[in-house]
Amino acid sequence: MHAYRTHNCAALTAANVGDAVRLSGWVHRKRDHGGVLFVDLRDHYGLTQIVADSDSPALPVLESLRTESVVTIDGNVKKRSDATINPNLATGEIEVFATAVTVQSVAQELPMPVAGEAEYPEDIRLRYRFLDLRREKLHANIMLRSAVIASIRKRMIDQGFTEFQTPILTASSPEGARDYLVPSRVHPGKFYALPQAPQMFKQLLMVAGFDRYFQIAPCFRDEDARADRSPGEFYQLDFEMSYVTQEDVFAAIEPVLHGVFTEFADWQGKGRTVSALPFRQIPYRESMLKYGNDKPDLRNPILISDVSAHFAGSGFGRFAAIVEAGDVVRAIPAPKTAEKSRKFFDDMNAWAQAEGFAGLGYATRKGGEWGGPIAKNHGEDKMSALADELGLGPDDGIFFAAGKEGQAAKLAGLARTRVGEQLGLIDESRFEFCWIVDFPMFEYDEDNKKIDFSHNPFSMPQGELDALETKDPLDILAYQYDIVCNGVELSSGAIRNHRPEIMYKAFEIAGYSREDVDTNFAGMINAFKYGAPPHGGSAPGIDRIVMLLADQPNIREVIVFPMTQKAEDLMMGAPSFVSAKQLRELNLRSTADIANVDKAVAPGAG
Secondary structure, three states, X not given: OOOOOOXXXXXXXXXXXXXXXXXXXXXXXXXXXXXXXXXXXXXXXXXXXXXXXXXXXXXXXXXXXXXXXXXXXXXXEEEOOHHXXXXXXXXXXXXXXXXXXXXXXXXXXXXXXXXXXXXXXXXXXXXXXXXXXXXXXXXXXXXXXXXXXXXXXXXXXXXXXXXXXXXXXXXXXXXXXXXXXXXXXXXXXXXEEOOOOOHHHHHHHHHOOOOEEEEEEEEEEXXXXXXXXXXXXXXXXXXXXXXXXXXXXXXXXXHHHHHHHHHOOOHHHOOOEEOOOOOEEEEXXXXXXXXXXXXXXXXXXXXXXXXXXXXXXXXXXXXHHHHHOOOEEEEEEEOOOOOOOHHHHHHHHHHHHHOOOOOOEEEEEEOOEEEOHHHHHHOHHHHHHXXXXXXXXXXXXXXXXXXXXXXXXHHHHHHHHHHHHHOOOOOOOEEOEEEEXXXXXXXXXXXXXXXXXOXXXXXXXXXXXXXXXXXXXXXXXXXXXXXXXXXXXXXXXEEEOOOHHHHHHHHHHOOOOHHHHHHHOHHHHHHHOOOOOOEEEEOOEHHHHHHHHOOOOOHHHHOOOOOOOOOOEOOOOEOOOOOHHHHHHOOOOOHHHHHHHHHHHHHHOO
């Protein structure tokens, strides 16, 4: 017999009744029924019920052990009585009568229980992540993650992509997020940077003649955490293709994403559907108008409309003045709210103010009768004309966001989501994908009073060099796109600017000299001078994909060893101080040492 197990803890069935078996695992739960002890033994695969009574030599040993101790059980498989069969358990028809037990490891008192799914503070869960990972839901999430990555990898290979690994130690880039820097021991004063993404390397692979590249790539960015973004590091499905248009990129990656989401849509019996191929394409400006952001949740049926024209010269003076000043009024329908009290609408206004906005106007409607100060001042006929244009019914209210276009769009987008949630309009049983396309190439930076890139500086402008030389920069669109699912941006991507003269001109418009480009992006711009194919790609986030499939609100729940929101690893104690010897080897000094030196020399300073 094997030293530790003949079967795993999910393998035994009624067909094994009468067999002598050996199982190993953790003591998950214990139930003492007066001389008969029931133990749920757990391993990676599942649970098996162990029984020990006064005739079993294992009884006193099992009674003395804490849960989460590791044991090996020898015993005989017995059929459960019909009344005690557990249909929710793979091994629910049988139990193992323990004839012997070997204690492999004794557990101390636990800082958090493993059995059950009670909520525990983040610091406890992350400090004892090895215990947290034993819990059923989190364990299943991590197994889902592995299965999703395996599925993605197979689907990419089936689509003709080849997997490559790009460097982890590379050069710092002035664009993008803050780098993680690594000091060089052999080059004093110089630093490597961990890659924020394999962007330049994957483009160089296209220049090198490889046609379709992908990897499950680790990326490192010194950014603050969010619910959908892990601090420090994350993984993405990074891919690039040569000789492709934007539509070719979509046609290559859509079957991969659709296939993966379809494969796991029914995970844990959730029974969700996936939007049909091809995915919908929404121009950026349309998305900002109708949804109030560039990552719309299409499960929400509410559409925002610009109703500025309705309030020009209106009896509602506040909105009339806003329109007169060149700003906008946006309307957010509130369907079937006739039976809602005034408090519902007032609470929405208070919510908007708590979010930092001046407020959220509203008009109520019941059986075609309008209510509220906006409707009273604007007039019944004009309100009805507005509602008819929006396709609203006699019991649909309206919220209004007014002001400068950017702020009004932002408030309207947030209000659309909140109204959808409050009224239960968001269909949780669907995965709805879309592409956001036609992003502006440039935007005006109010803080620095200059034109800057709005999205990705290495994108090909629509119209190429001619557009850069003849158009107002703020009117130029780019071959840039985002893939969005249920309001979560999975990735940005672009058809790349592969021609040096176009790149120099694009950077010139953004205030960069030719020398700046040659210095900061030397590897890529030099490569392009030796013949580069048209190419493009994207990089959907693995963590976010799994978060959506696992139906988890926080990305921490699908990462094996995540850090805290302050980018700390409580379990391993990172970041940590290092020894003076290590610093000297890297030609570094700590700020504390420098401060002490300054204090020492200060009295004698001239």
